[in-house]
Amino acid sequence: MVTAIRTIILYALVIVVMRIMGKRQIGQLQPFELAIAIMISELAAVPMQDTGIPLINGMIPILTLLLAQITLSFLSIKSIKARSIISGKPRILINNGKINEHNLRLEMYTVNDLMEQLRIKDICNIEDVEYAILETNGQLSVLPKYSKSPVKAEDLKLPEKKQILPVDIIIDGKILYENLSQAGISIESLRNILRTKGINNISEVFFAGINSDGNFFAQTRDLPHGEGNN
Amino acid sequence: MRYGFTVKVIISLLILIFLTFGVGLYALITIRRTCAELYNEVDKAEKFILQENWIKAKEQSTLINNKWQKIRKEWAMLIDHREIDKMHESMMRMAAYIKLEEDDDALVECAVLKELIKHIADKDSPVIQNIF
Numbered sequence: 001m002v003t004a005i006r007t008i009i010l011y012a013l014v015i016v017v018m019r020i021m022g023k024r025q026i027g028q029l030q031p032f033e034l035a036i037a038i039m040i041s042e043l044a045a046v047p048m049q050d051t052g053i054p055l056i057n058g059m060i061p062i063l064t065l066l067l068a069q070i071t072l073s074f075l076s077i078k079s080i081k082a083r084s085i086i087s088g089k090p091r092i093l094i095n096n097g098k099i100n101e102h103n104l105r106l107e108m109y110t111v112n113d114l115m116e117q118l119r120i121k122d123i124c125n126i127e128d129v130e131y132a133i134l135e136t137n138g139q140l141s142v143l144p145k146y147s148k149s150p151v152k153a154e155d156l157k158l159p160e161k162k163q164i165l166p167v168d169i170i171i172d173g174k175i176l177y178e179n180l181s182q183a184g185i186s187i188e189s190l191r192n193i194l195r196t197k198g199i200n201n202i203s204e205v206f207f208a209g210i211n212s213d214g215n216f217f218a219q220t221r222d223l224p225h226g227e228g229n230n
Numbered sequence: 231m232r233y234g235f236t237v238k239v240i241i242s243l244l245i246l247i248f249l250t251f252g253v254g255l256y257a258l259i260t261i262r263r264t265c266a267e268l269y270n271e272v273d274k275a276e277k278f279i280l281q282e283n284w285i286k287a288k289e290q291s292t293l294i295n296n297k298w299q300k301i302r303k304e305w306a307m308l309i310d311h312r313e314i315d316k317m318h319e320s321m322m323r324m325a326a327y328i329k330l331e332e333d334d335d336a337l338v339e340c341a342v343l344k345e346l347i348k349h350i351a352d353k354d355s356p357v358i359q360n361i362f
Contacts, residue, residue, distance in 0.1 A: 020242075052311040056257065060250055067246040074239050 003048070006055055010044045013059060017066045021073075030087045030137055036069050087136040094132035097145065107134055118142065163212045170208035173221070183210055194218060257308045258354055264301045265351035269344060271297060275328070276340040284331050291328045295321065309350060317346050 017040060021033070029037065040062055047058030075082040091103045093114060104114065114132070117140040123129060128148040133141045153160075167183045168176055169190065180190065191202070197218050199205060208218035271294045278287035298321050305314050320343045327336035353360065 054307050054309065054311070056253065056307055057310075060254055063246060063250045067243065067250060070239065070243055070246065074243070078236075 003051060006051065007048045009055060010048050010058060013062060014040060014044045017062055020066060021069050032072055032086055033069065036065050040065055090136055090141075091134045092131060093134050093140070094126060094129045094142075096131075097127040097129055099126060103134075109134065114140075123148075161213075164210070164214050166209060166212050168207070168209040170202060170205045170218070172207075173203040173205055175202060179209075258356070260304060261308060261354060262351055264304060265347050267297065268294070268301060269347045269351075272324075272340055272343050272347065275324070276337065276344075279328065279333055279336050279340065282333065284328070287328050287336075291325045295325055313346075313350060313353075317343070317350070320346055 018037075021036070043058055043061045043065070047053040047055055072086050076086050077083075091107055093100055093103055093107070093109065099111065099114065104111070115126075118124070118126070118129065118132070121140070121142050123142060123144060128144055129142055130145045131143040133143075135141055167179045169180055169183060169185070170176070175187070175190070180187070185193075193216050194200070194202065194205065194208070197216075199218060199220060204220045206219050206221040208216070211217050271290065275287055275290040275294060278284075278290055298318075302314060302318065320339060324336060324339040324343055327339055
């Protein structure tokens, strides 16, 4: 019982701390952010299972790490110099189709690692790469040579087509009113659109929304026969 | 807009500093105060035992026990419960020896108790030895 309550308290604290730290924590971690994420999980786990340790002994270090993280992030935002010290600088690993050995060594990156990353990005030849930059979060950004770049609509001189922001309107039978008004559709017109697609009741809809082409899309919940509407 | 963001971050940082260091400081002050109180009381009990004044020693033992019951609750939020259990065992042993008027054992237990109290008071002090 006590352990469960302590776990809930610590879990809530970690969630709050991770939310305050920002979305970057979940996706692309900087080295200092990764260190903090690992430490927080460890710090929360110990007092969770050991009821002999006062909860405060787990909470104070977590809050101290949050303090350190916000300070470093704030410094990174405010000063370019601080940013380069805290997060490092992006480094060019391939320059005009040629591997920069010096930078490769500095980053302790092997040629195999580099080739692997290029292959993941569908590039098999180094000479096809104009620039490959190792970002501060460890990801490799690749700029292929112009002749090897994927063809764009612009290159084919295709007429320009405006893309709009896709909006979810109904999820699991529930209307998202904020998105509905954003899309400029009234409930009555929504019902009419659904009726034209053979859906009479909103609660039947599993998902409905407007896609990037501006078309309305709706799918009903799975029926016993697995039927659906599009 | 940018200025507002800076102010918000600085305020959040100040709140966090206040929270972390405030709680830490509260814990430190509470532990030191209660340790000093307990140490003095055990010291008094030790003196009564040395004078073989068992009536006073028993009164002192009851007083220590009452104080300990209150301090124990306060400590539960701040100190490792294993340390508290060790103190409690020693406290109970000392009370029993005083009750039985066993001067040697009671004196040994007083010395142990004083050492435990000193250890708890020193354990969380912000000194170089504790940091490294």
